[in-house]
Amino acid sequence: MYMVANLTGNELCISDLNISIPPRLARDLDAIQSLIGNPRDSADLTLAKKIGKVKIVRDDNLGVIPRKKKKEIIKEKTTIIKEVPSGIDQQALMDFIRDEIQKNKTTQQPESDKSSELMLRAMMKKMDKLLNKQSSTVVSHGSEEEIDYDIDPKALSAIHKKRVDKLVEHAENTIEYKKESTEDTFTDKDLDELDNLL
Amino acid sequence: MSRIIGVDPGTMNFQTAEVTSDKKIEIKTIRSAFVEINATEDIEDILNQNKWHFVKDEEHYYVIGEDALKVARMFPSKVELRRPMAGGVLNKRESKKMLIMAELINSSVGDAPDNNSMVCTCVSSDSVDGSVNSSFHKARLVSMIERKGWNVKVIEEGLAIVLSEKPIVVEPDGTESPFSGIGISFGAGRSNCVLVYKGLPVIGMSVARGGDFIDQQVSEQTDTDISQVIAKKEKYLDFNNLDIDDDVIFALDVYYGELIKYVIKHFSAKFMEVKSEFPAPPSIVVAGGTSLPNGFTTKLEKVIERLELPFEISGIKLASDPRNAVVKGCLRQAAVSQRKLVKSSEGKTNKKKEKKGEEENSEELAS
Numbered sequence: 001m002y003m004v005a006n007l008t009g010n011e012l013c014i015s016d017l018n019i020s021i022p023p024r025l026a027r028d029l030d031a032i033q034s035l036i037g038n039p040r041d042s043a044d045l046t047l048a049k050k051i052g053k054v055k056i057v058r059d060d061n062l063g064v065i066p067r068k069k070k071k072e073i074i075k076e077k078t079t080i081i082k083e084v085p086s087g088i089d090q091q092a093l094m095d096f097i098r099d100e101i102q103k104n105k106t107t108q109q110p111e112s113d114k115s116s117e118l119m120l121r122a123m124m125k126k127m128d129k130l131l132n133k134q135s136s137t138v139v140s141h142g143s144e145e146e147i148d149y150d151i152d153p154k155a156l157s158a159i160h161k162k163r164v165d166k167l168v169e170h171a172e173n174t175i176e177y178k179k180e181s182t183e184d185t186f187t188d189k190d191l192d193e194l195d196n197l198l
Numbered sequence: 199m200s201r202i203i204g205v206d207p208g209t210m211n212f213q214t215a216e217v218t219s220d221k222k223i224e225i226k227t228i229r230s231a232f233v234e235i236n237a238t239e240d241i242e243d244i245l246n247q248n249k250w251h252f253v254k255d256e257e258h259y260y261v262i263g264e265d266a267l268k269v270a271r272m273f274p275s276k277v278e279l280r281r282p283m284a285g286g287v288l289n290k291r292e293s294k295k296m297l298i299m300a301e302l303i304n305s306s307v308g309d310a311p312d313n314n315s316m317v318c319t320c321v322s323s324d325s326v327d328g329s330v331n332s333s334f335h336k337a338r339l340v341s342m343i344e345r346k347g348w349n350v351k352v353i354e355e356g357l358a359i360v361l362s363e364k365p366i367v368v369e370p371d372g373t374e375s376p377f378s379g380i381g382i383s384f385g386a387g388r389s390n391c392v393l394v395y396k397g398l399p400v401i402g403m404s405v406a407r408g409g410d411f412i413d414q415q416v417s418e419q420t421d422t423d424i425s426q427v428i429a430k431k432e433k434y435l436d437f438n439n440l441d442i443d444d445d446v447i448f449a450l451d452v453y454y455g456e457l458i459k460y461v462i463k464h465f466s467a468k469f470m471e472v473k474s475e476f477p478a479p480p481s482i483v484v485a486g487g488t489s490l491p492n493g494f495t496t497k498l499e500k501v502i503e504r505l506e507l508p509f510e511i512s513g514i515k516l517a518s519d520p521r522n523a524v525v526k527g528c529l530r531q532a533a534v535s536q537r538k539l540v541k542s543s544e545g546k547t548n549k550k551k552e553k554k555g556e557e558e559n560s561e562e563l564a565s
Binding site: 156157160161163164165167168170171172173174175176177178179180181182183184185186190191193194195197198 | 214217218221222223224225226227228245246251252253254255256262263264296297300301302304305306337338340341342344345361364376377396397398518519522526530533534537538
């Protein structure tokens with residue numbers, strides 16, 4: 001099984017395989033391998049994967065590729081934010097740098113005061129930019145979103161079947177049932193009537 | 199020869215129904231419960247000597263059905279009675295649910311004899327009280343039957359009751375609309391309610407309350423063991439002749455009332471939401487294990503009388519075979535679906551033949 005999900009809102013054509021995947025739907029390309037060849041060798045599919053238009057949901061050669069749950073994404077976002085220095089009080093950092101420069105200034109000659117002042121301002125400006133830049137990096141991490149997609153019902157059914165087959169591979173049973181026999185009151189006329197209604 | 203089977207994978211019982219060669223319906227029933235027992239050298243001998251039915255999975259043994267209850271009673275602290283189904287769906291807390299359910303299907307339904315054989319099974323309607331959704335359960339169930347080569351049709355449990363009992367609505371002009379009415383299934387884990395018109399479900403809903411809810415509440419309120427509550431319910435509960443001096447019986451009456459109110463109120467809300475209009479008042483048909491006590495329909499009538507319903511009803515009726523009505527309804531639907539399947543495949547074959555004939559004719563003309 002090689003399940004490929006189209007993450008876009010439009011129908012996606014994979015030209016070298018001569019197939020299209022409906023929007024936000026996953027298809028098993030291994031199931032049609034006899035018609036299209038090995039999908040793993042497709043250059044167009046590799047490109048679509050690279051630019052984020054498709055996602056490989058399941059590859060039997062690799063196993064299940066888990067879909068990120070929304071909770072996990074939120075958790076991930078939180079982790080990134082914690083690692084970034086935005087947790088440090090920006091004002092405290094600025095004060096610390098200012099103090100350090102002031103200390104240096106007192107040890108320097110008075111004629112260099114003007115140039116030191118200019119240097120201080122330039123440094124503070126740079127620090128400001130740096131901190132702002134770091135904050136915006138965090139935001140871009142947080143804005144990543146997992147696009148939802150459905151799996152082709154036939155493929156989904158095949159996944160379920162495979163799972164059950166594996167589960168009962170070594171199973172055997174001696175189950176017997178309590179049996180009762182009742183009159184069948186449902187006549188052929190009833191059946192015809194229901195058939196016509198449905 | 200093609201086979202047609204109805205399957206009802208209930209929380210309490212797993213059932214199948216099939217028409218036999220002598221035009222009777224054979225119903226197979228097994229308690230939907232199991233216990234795991236430790237594998238020892240002579241385990242299979244012990245199981246066979248006791249004639250206990252079991253599922254073997256490599257080194258693990260699971261006693262199943264009524265035998266599981268016997269084993270659980272014999273070793274109350276050593277084995278735990280487990281269920282593959284809970285609240286009308288596959289039991290999410292049970293790791294062996296799939297194995298047990300798949301083996302129940304293997305042993306009862308088996309392999310399809312041909313491409314035209316049909317199984318119809320049922321699931322709960324959409325939940326209206328925030329309880330479990332049955333989509334995943336449905337997908338698993340279908341896959342377990344399809345892998346044995348069957349065509350599968352799935353219907354709502356309440357619809358199965360209507361198909362089984364064939365209630366009729368008499369319209370103002372006197373015409374009769376068969377397979378029209380409200381089917382309510384009071385099961386162990388859930389209660390299902392469907393309004394059907396001419397065989398088509400119009401409104402369907404389910405709630406996560408059934409017989410188990412009543413047993414549990416009565417057990418808690420009267421401090422009585424749940425097995426004793428069930429025993430009393432099955433032996434002595436009669437709504438036409440209540441022994442209100444008995445705490446358990448009195449509590450059973452109260453909680454039966456609560457369950458009925460809960461189901462009907464939710465159904466009324468759903469009815470208002472859909473704003474459906476029925477040409478004439480439909481009747482209610484009830485079935486399911488929880489509807490078995492004597493006088494249940496009288497109790498239902500009394501409770502409904504006190505409620506202000508947004509629709510009229512023409513009467514309340516207990517299904518002719520309340521324990522088996524759902525599985526019989528599934529069998530009816532399976533028969534109709536199989537007929538349609540055969541017609542459709544015959545149609546396709548005829549088209550192919552016609553096409554082939556046309557091609558041959560044009561070849562003859564060309565030559």
